[in-house]
Amino acid sequence: MPSLDEPPTNGHSWEPASFDVEFVLKRLTLDEKISLLAGEDFWHTVPVPRLGIPSIRLSDGPNGIRGTRFFGSVPSACLPCGTAIGATFDQELARDIGHLLADEARAKGAHVVLGPTINIQRAPLGGRGFESFSEDPLLSGIIAGNYCKGLQEKGITATLKHFVCNDMEHERMAVNSIVTDRALREIYLLPFMIAIREGRPGGIMTAYNKVNDLHASEHPELLQSILREEWGWDGLVMSDWFGTYSTSEAINAGLDLEMPGPSRWRGSALTHAVTANKVPLRKLDERVRAVLKVVKTAISSGIPQNAPETLLNREQDRRLLRKAGAESIVLLKNDDSNLPFKKTSKIAVIGPNSNIATYCGGGSASLNAYEAITPLDGITAQAAGEVIWTQGIYGHQKLPLIGNKLRTQDGRTGFSLKIYNDPPASESRRLLEERHETDSMVFFLDYKHPELETIWYADAKGTFIPEESGVYDFGLCLQGTGRLYIDGQLLVSNFENQRPGPSFLGAGTMEETGSQELVAGQEYEILVQWGCAKTSKLKAPGTVDFGHGGFRVSGCKRLDLKEGIEDAVKVARDVDQVVLFAGLSGEWESEGEDRETMVLPPHTDELIARVLEANPNTVVVIQSGTPVSMPWITQAKAVLHAWYGGNETGNAIADVIFGDVNPSGKLPLTFPRRLKDNPAHLNYRSEGGRCLYGEDVYVGYRYYDEAEIEPLFPFGHGLSYTTFSISNVRLTTRSSNSEISCTVDVTNTGARGGAVALQLYISPRAKPNPTIPKRPLQELKAFNKVRDLAVGESRTVSITFNSVRDTSYWDETAGMWCSRAGEYSARVALSSRDDKAVEAVFQVSETRWWGGLAP
Incomplete structure (x- = not known):
């Protein structure tokens, strides 16, 4: 080993084989050690060039690798959202997804991926529910474990998040999640435990919230006693961004890395704490050692520090994205075999989600996709007959973005963006930078310029040429202050008396709007003058000001509701095949705010009901990451749930609509008939700074089973264009390791080849008594995706x-896992409510207590 007193000879880092963590640790000064325990900036760790320690790059996220910028980001591959991936019930596909993300991470120069998200969807309204895989901890953990395997097999560190009970957005940084030890273990910690056992991820991100009175990032029982000691995990624990709330407490509890940088809590404060013996040097070294291990993995990956960000966008990746999108789609209903459609027949495409690409949810999971295929584009590309489109109604929460409808002075799509330190009224205003942009959701979270001052401003200007005459609405939503002008006349002011809203991760305003009559073909100059976040007096409680703020410019022609619905009805009557696209979007489901209701956007249910009345053969396609209400469900013959499908959203949906792909998705969460039916209905918000997890272990289908409530669609439900039967169940015990093989024969009894996800549920047969706790009636304990089953084929699985x-x-009482002696049943089913499931009984001969990751 060469001396580390001098810089490495290559000027960047030591060769992987020569980076000895303990050797380097001994040579770090106290200041260098402390510098390593917080980020250098928003996405990078601090380097120590003297000792060959490079800066490593972290990047979001769960469904795609953004790179280092929210603002002006390099386009990326966007996967289907978390619930969509969970709906595949496919371990092999999850691993392939990890491989793709690893390649995308290399293209973006990222060593660590901030994902997967494996929090539990304990209620339908979670703003980030779409990011997670399931309401069930086993499905979440198995999918996550394979996702992590895929990443780490290619040298990229995976980061499980958010540890733990970050299951809602309301007051997420302050709320105290009050949960029993049993529920914590069986529901909320279990997916992390399984993913660690299956995938050995190198990183874990702590949650924002408190868990039983202590913030997760300074919780020694969670981070030290359970994670490191009981589970034997030895990776890096990092905070969520701005989710560190102390100096000594967080270090001593086991939080290795504070993100982002520069540090708020470490630096000189931590030096002082070490000097005062509030943080023992042994504890400090433990934290530094964890950082150095991840640095060593990063060096081994071969990705250089501060690597340029590039585009990948390979054909093989587009095929995988399309496959994942199609296989995630759940056929909820298909009376009279209404689907698949004939490509040669005339088809009407209708609805608020039809001509937009609703490809991901909102917040840190969102990204700039290579491309995004709309459902209309997907249907049109595959149809051999005539395709007729009509909007019907809008489904947006805020007005649609207008950036790609504008033109610059030189005729390019988009608008000019000019950056200044001086306000618009300043006579000495000097331009710092001019950029060309097309996305009018401008989030300056990580914007940098060497001359930028603390308070600064931006002007966005473009020309709008309406295609139709009429009244147009324009909107301005922002974090900061701003005004919108048309041809020099003030139309929208969002400056004084600002209203707090969900925008900009909960730190922004509501959208303020104005309207103006415009003439088709005429040019109109749109100008937005914006001031950074520090120019605003608005400060929403319980939120963090992420970066400099930003603005969102929107607009569209006002649509007459009655005329839009009547036009949709007329079009539907004149064709044999109708597909109506509706649902939510990244506006309705986003980090920073939970939904208030399961209801679809205003007037959507009316549109669907009227179109179904006009043409009963209409197929309804819903896009959302979590459940929505469907008051028209008895009218509908065919319903697909298509989630947020990533880059290939429209193509994947069309593949299923026309039968090129036989749907095999299964619901990874229960769809209740009413919001009041869900188990967390009375306990899903912060009340007085706390949220009681009153449903205990009865989350999702466990509750619906116990309460004998009929859901709209049960957990694990999903139809196919063919049918399957399961028979001849038998159990074979391997006594040496307690493994049991449950073998069944599965037969394709329909007229098409297809795939099916078999689900194995275990139920205790003993009745509860004073010495045995009450348990859920059944719990998912294994699953297996059976692919390519031909018509009439039987396969032993x-x-x-x-x-x-x-x-x-x-x-x-014991503080351990307990396997109680007695009889149990193993059911192999096609859903949690499958009345044709096959069942076998097995015996556990002795009661056993155990700890760790596995018995």
């Missing part, structure tokens, strides 16, 4: 489970 681990509950 084995699903393996562990008779100790998979019969266990958390014994709060």
Whole structure:
């Protein structure tokens, strides 16, 4: 080993084999150690060039690699959202997704990926529910474990998040999640435990919230006792962005890395804490050692520090994205075999989600996709007959973005963006930078310029040429202050008396609007004058000001509601095939705010009901990341749930609509009939700074089973264009390791080839008594995706489970997992409510207590 007293000879870093963590750790000064425990900036760690320690890059996220910029980001591959991936019930596909993300991370120069998200969807309204895989901890953990395998097999560090109970957005940085030890273990920690066992991720991100009175980022029981000691995990624990709330407490509890940088809590404050013996040097070294291990992995990846960000966008990736999107789609209903459609027949495409690409949810999971295929584009590309489109109604929460409808002075699509330190009224105003942009959702979160002052301003200007005459509405939503002008006349002011809203991760305003009559073909100059976040007096409680703020410019022709619906009805009557696209979007489901209702956007249900009345053969396609209400469900013959499908959204939907792909998706969460039916209905917001997890272990289908409530669609439900039967169940025990192989014969009894996800549920047969806790009636303990089953084909399929681990509950008295002796049943089913499931009984001969990741 060469001396580390001098810089490395290559000027960047040591060769992977020569980077010895302990050797380097001993040579770090106290100041250098402390510098390593916080980010250098928003996405990078601090380098120590003297010792060959490079800066490593972290990047969002769960469904795609953004790179280092929210503002002006390099386009990326956008995967289907988390619930969509969960709906595939496909471990192999999750691993392939990890491989793709690893390649995308290399293209963006990222060593660490901030994903997957594996929080539990304990209620339908979570703003980030779309990011997570499932309401079920086993499905979440298995999918996440394979996702992590895929990333780490290609040298990229995966980061499980958010540890733990970050299951809603309301007051997310302050709320105290009050949860029993049993529910914490069986529901909320279990997906992390399984993912660690299956995938050995190198990173874990702490949650913003408190868990039983302590913030997760300074919780020694979670970070030290459970994660590191009981589970034996030795990776890097980082905070969520601005989710560090202390100096000594966080270090001593086990939080290795504060993000982002520069540090708020470490630096000189931590130096002082070490000097005062509030943080023992041993603890400090533990934190530094964890950072150095991830640095070593980053060096081994071969990705240089501060690498340029590039485009990948390979054909093989587009095929995988399309496959993932199609296989995630759930056929909820298909009476009279209304689907698939004939490509040669005339088809009407209708609805608010039809001519926009609703490809991802909002917040930190969103990104700039290489491309995004609309449902209309997907249908049109595959149809051999005539395609007729009509909007019907709008489904936006805020007015649609207008950036790509504008033109610059030299005729390019988009607008000019000019940056200044001086306000618009300043006579000495000097231009710092001029940029060309097309996205009018401008988030300056990570914007940099060497001359930028603390308070600064921006002007956005473009020409709008309306295609139709009429009244147009324009909107301005922002974090900061701003005004919108048309041809020099003030139309919208969002400056004084600002109203707090969900925009900009909860730190922005409501959208303020104005309207003006415009003439088709005439040019109109749109100008927005904006001041950074510090020019605003607005400060929403419980939120963080992410960066400099930003603005959102929107507008569209006003649509007459009655005329729009009547036009849709008329079009529907004149064709044999109608597909109506509706649902939510990244506006309705986004980081920073939970939904208030399961209801679709205003007037959507009216549109659907009227079109179904006009043409009963209409197929309804819903896009959302979490459940929505469907008051028209009895009218509809065919309903597809298409989630947020990533880059290939429109193509994937068309593949299923026309039968090129036989749907095989299964619901990874229960769809209730009413919001009031969900188990967390009375306990889903911060009340007095706390949220009681009153449903305990009865989350999702566990509750609906116990309460005997009929959901709209049960967990695990999903139809196919063919049918399947399961028979001849038998159990084979391997006594040496408690493994049981459950073998069934699955037969394609329909007229098309297809795939099916077999689900294995375990139920205790003993009745509860004063010494045995009450348990859910059934719990998912294994699943297996059976692919390419031809018409009439039977295949013998084995699903393996562990008779100790998979019969266990958390014994709060013993503080251990307990597998109680007795009889259990193993059901192999096509959903949690499958009345044709096959069942076999097995015996657990002795009661066992165990700890760690597995018995």
